[in-house]
Amino acid sequence: MKVYLDNAATTPLAPEVFEAMSPILKSNFGNPSSSHFFGRKAKAIIENSRRNIATHLRCKPAEIIFTSGGTEADNMALFTSVKELGAKRIITSRIEHHAVVHTAEHIYKELDIDIDYVRLCRKGNVDLDHLEDLLKDSPKTLVSLMHANNEIGTLLPLKEVSLLCRRHGALFHSDTVQTMGHYTFDLTELDIDFVTCSAHKFHGPKGIGFLYTNSKTSMVPLIHGGAQERGLRGGTENIYGIVGLSKAMDLAYSDLIEHQKHVEGLKNHMIREFEKHFETIEFHGEISKEKSLYTVLNVCFPRTDKASMLLFTLDLKGIAVSGGSACSSGSNKGSHVLEGIEADMTRPNVRFSFSRYTTKEEIDYTVEMVVNIFKHNL
Ligand SMILES: Cc1ncc(COP(=O)(O)O)c(C=O)c1O
Numbered sequence: 001m002k003v004y005l006d007n008a009a010t011t012p013l014a015p016e017v018f019e020a021m022s023p024i025l026k027s028n029f030g031n032p033s034s035s036h037f038f039g040r041k042a043k044a045i046i047e048n049s050r051r052n053i054a055t056h057l058r059c060k061p062a063e064i065i066f067t068s069g070g071t072e073a074d075n076m077a078l079f080t081s082v083k084e085l086g087a088k089r090i091i092t093s094r095i096e097h098h099a100v101v102h103t104a105e106h107i108y109k110e111l112d113i114d115i116d117y118v119r120l121c122r123k124g125n126v127d128l129d130h131l132e133d134l135l136k137d138s139p140k141t142l143v144s145l146m147h148a149n150n151e152i153g154t155l156l157p158l159k160e161v162s163l164l165c166r167r168h169g170a171l172f173h174s175d176t177v178q179t180m181g182h183y184t185f186d187l188t189e190l191d192i193d194f195v196t197c198s199a200h201k202f203h204g205p206k207g208i209g210f211l212y213t214n215s216k217t218s219m220v221p222l223i224h225g226g227a228q229e230r231g232l233r234g235g236t237e238n239i240y241g242i243v244g245l246s247k248a249m250d251l252a253y254s255d256l257i258e259h260q261k262h263v264e265g266l267k268n269h270m271i272r273e274f275e276k277h278f279e280t281i282e283f284h285g286e287i288s289k290e291k292s293l294y295t296v297l298n299v300c301f302p303r304t305d306k307a308s309m310l311l312f313t314l315d316l317k318g319i320a321v322s323g324g325s326a327c328s329s330g331s332n333k334g335s336h337v338l339e340g341i342e343a344d345m346t347r348p349n350v351r352f353s354f355s356r357y358t359t360k361e362e363i364d365y366t367v368e369m370v371v372n373i374f375k376h377n378l
Contacts, residue, residue: 002318003362007201008150008178008296008353009322013244014203020247021205024240032237033226042239049246056249057212059187065211065219065229066242070177070198073211074099074144076222076233077173077194080213081142082111084220087171088139089114091131094340095124095151100144100175101336118145124154124285124341128164135168146175147195151337151351152285153296155179162191177201177209178293181252182260193217199241203355204248208241259356264294266354266363271297273367278302278374284343297352300344304374307348314350317369322351 004012024045030038032046047061054061067073078100081087090104094117108115116134119127126145135141143165148155158174165172173194176185181202185195194217198209213219225234252259267287274281284298306313311323323335338349352366 001362001365002320003366004320005352005354005358005362005366006320006322007355007358008351010200010206011203011355012357013205014248014251016251017204017244017247021240021244024243028239032239033228042237045239046237046242049242052246053210053249056253057185057187058189059212060215062230063187063212063215065213065232066237067209067211067233068207068238069200069209070097070175070196071099072222073194073196073198073209074173074175074177075103076211076219077196077213078103078107078142078144079222080217080219081171081173081193082107082113084218085142085171086140087113087142089116089141090144091116091118091134091141091170092144093118093120093126093146095120095149095337096144096146097150097175097177098336099177100146104144114139120341122341122343123291124149124152124337125291126156126161128157128160131161132164132168135164135170138168138170141168141170142173143170144173144175146178148176148178148293148296149285149337150178150296151335152298152341153287153293154285155291155293158190158192166191178295181249182256182293182295184253184256187212197245199245199248202248202252205241205244208238208245210245260294262356263354263358264289266358266360267294267297269360270352270363270367273363274299274370277367277371284338284341284349295354297354299350299352301348301350301370301374303347306373310348310350310373313373314366314369319366319369321366322353323349 028042030042032043050061050064053064092104104115119130145156147158162172171193176195177198180197193214195212200206219232221232223234280302282300284300286292314321
């Protein structure tokens with residue numbers, strides 16, 4: 001049996017997405033910048049996809065800038081804020097994705113701006129009082145805080161943080177890569193400057209995503225070149241990727257409540273099963289439905305001398321998961337997120353992440369194998 005429980009890393013392509021993309025790959029080869037029929041057709045396909053995505057998120061089509069994925073979109077939000085919008089400081093957290101953490105550090109070194117890290121609680125929640133203190137009497141600031149943490153699943157109260165940022169005149173970017181396609185967004189109502197998307201996190205193709213930016217925001221390109229994306233992102237567009245992203249979003253939102261219920265059920269089942277079998281089990285990050293991303297469960301297992309081999313042993317049993325402190329994909333590599341919440345790094349931590357394709361049988365098999373490893377040395 002092969003069980004894939006690493007959906008926060010990436011998800012399998014939905015067959016319907018493949019079906020939508022393949023005719024484009026086969027026959028729509030025109031360059032969208034060409035003025036002849038082939039080019040116009042390709043351009044129309046892109047603009048239809050953009051309109052469709054904007055309808056799902058309740059924003060304007062012109063507010064969607066296609067990128068190569070989440071990393072590029074996060075980079076673009078941070079660079080634009082500093083280079084074009086006058087941000088002199090970035091407030092972020094120690095548990096952001098590297099696409100934000102490393103970009104902020106790079107900007108700090110290269111562009112003479114300050115960085116402040118907001119305090120977090122042990123579950124990864126942002127201390128909103130500390131954020132407000134940091135924002136008081138501040139220079140022009142960009143706040144960059146992710147909507148859901150990709151390792152521990154803790155959710156940020158987006159609306160509350162956006163109001164706080166507005167009250168203090170700060171720009172607000174949220175890395176929504178783990179939540180796009182998993183929660184609905186109403187970007188007309190949510191007062192935010194930037195959110196980001198990556199199609200491969202919700203059964204779309206890799207190498208495509210977008211940056212949403214409020215139409216009032218003045219932008220500068222990160223990638224210079226042609227006039228694509230209204231001059232904001234040079235390079236011939238990834239047409240089949242854009243079509244795949246749009247189709248993946250249709251699928252994600254057409255049955256969202258059902259998908260959520262299914263995945264939440266699996267996560268709760270896994271929590272109950274682990275609690276039944278292990279006395280000292282703990283979970284990193286929030287686990288309640290309201291405060292936690294329903295696709296992620298980060299488990300802190302009892303201390304064992306087999307810790308460093310846990311992921312490797314699970315892999316041998318056909319179970320694909322990802323690691324925390326003890327190891328990451330078989331190699332010893334610390335997690336900056338677990339360090340950031342001061343997790344016990346001497347215990348083995350495993351991130352299980354689910355999708356709408358995950359089954360109860362797969363969860364039961366996984367629990368059985370984990371119990372075998374810990375209790376029966378199998
Ligand atoms: C929270 C978060 N942000 C950004 C990214 C980067 O997205 P991409 O792989 O599309 O560059 C990821 C993917 O691992 C992620 O989980």
